[in-house]
Amino acid sequence: MDNKVAMVTGASRGIGRSIALALAKDGFDLVLNDIDRQANTLDEVAALIEAEGRRSLITVADVRDKAAIQGIVRTAAARMGRIDVLVNNAGILTSARIEELTEEQWDEVFAVNAKGVFLVTQAVLPYMREQGYGRIVNIASVGGKRGAPGQAHYCASKAAVLEFTRVLAMELEDSGITANSVCPGIIMTEMGKANLPDQASIDKWAAVTAQRRIGYPDDVAGAVCFLASDAAAFITGQSLNVCGGLIFDGG
Template identity: 40%
Template sequence: MGTRLNSKVAFITGAGSGIGAATALRFAEEGALVVLCGRRIEPLEAVAAQIRDAGGRAECAVADVSNEAAYVAAITAAAERNGRLDILVNNAMAYSWGAIDSTSTADWHSNFATTVDGTFWGTRTAMSLMRVQGSGSIINIASICGLFGTPWMAGYSAAKAAVINFSRAAASEGASHNIRCNVVIPGVVETPATAGMLTDDKTRLNTEKLIPLKRVGQPVEVANAILFLASDEASYITGASLPVDGGRSSELYTVLE
């Protein structure tokens, strides 16, 4: 067990799988008390059991991040139970798929309810709690889709772009209270959400050809970046957007071999 997050209380959304679960495990390994938030208790309890079996501390909070009252109540209750909130990771997301000319207004809005509204509600609540204690770190999870136009994912791309710029504003407002806000921008990472684009060896190989490091990322690699920004090692970093994408966002075009 490490000590980078000793005595800190962390709240992580979308913590039942993928990047959220990997982040919860890494935080617990570094001494944090981790509150895992998601819509279903079963996956949360599975991750919590892993944490406890390894000697860590974990709690579960069932809440739909797209429901303002439920999400705000979950964060507030966790802070009241544990006496403080040191870290918030807004990781939960939702997306729709389809061409712009066939996207309904309801589908368009569905991309924003969790990704943008949830990030706003969580950040607003966390900043109020952290202002009282005089410190805190908020990490919002965006996507490489928020940096570049992505066909058939216009709503998701727009929502993730909004997260990036909203976080800059939050960093500016929080700085005077020692509240830091940063963004992690994953590329293609092997999670349940990306399973559909890595369905077979050919599809996977074609995807990897577009990535300078020539491989798909793993959830723990993103979790390690989130851990750094959450920790005191990043005490002078706020308003930053950190790509964790194998170099994908650094290239104008890719030379295929």
């Protein structure tokens, strides 16, 4: 995959960082987005990608901000030449049971997790259509399929991503662009610590997972690289659980 370009949102840490580094290993140049430079961690990811012999471009913007997103995508296409892969990874998690959940918490989570996916996808699509090629991978969650107490707004926003992806695939028809979702399970990241505050919680989640362990960001990156590759040409509108057997579809 020489001279192909991938854009990853929320790329400074956690799952997004792993995805960006794995795509660089697969030969992609990277457009790295995050809401800010995160105390230089975005710059560190860029340096690691360049050490891999690939180009990188840092694009700081909030995925909720349509004008800012249109701006960085325009810059990315101009500077990198094309955008072959978009990974909508940026996301936030807050917790509150429904009776305590505030309107502000609901709106904030939906703005980043659901509207953000729509805005970045809409900004990138004209370039992919022009190329007649594209791979869009949206990071949803097993929570978007099975729910989790205390996370109604988060789970509903991820269910929105799953359905958005299906309709996107339908509308993409024979454009050469595919759109799929990846549903991580319990993954150890800054966000993941909300579910994994201590060793007892890690053990509890491992015990209810078929593989008897929690996941790590690199576990998710492998699935994203596959869906971003030519090998996944006939896969679209699907969702892939990357959860070690925490949940099973169809049952």
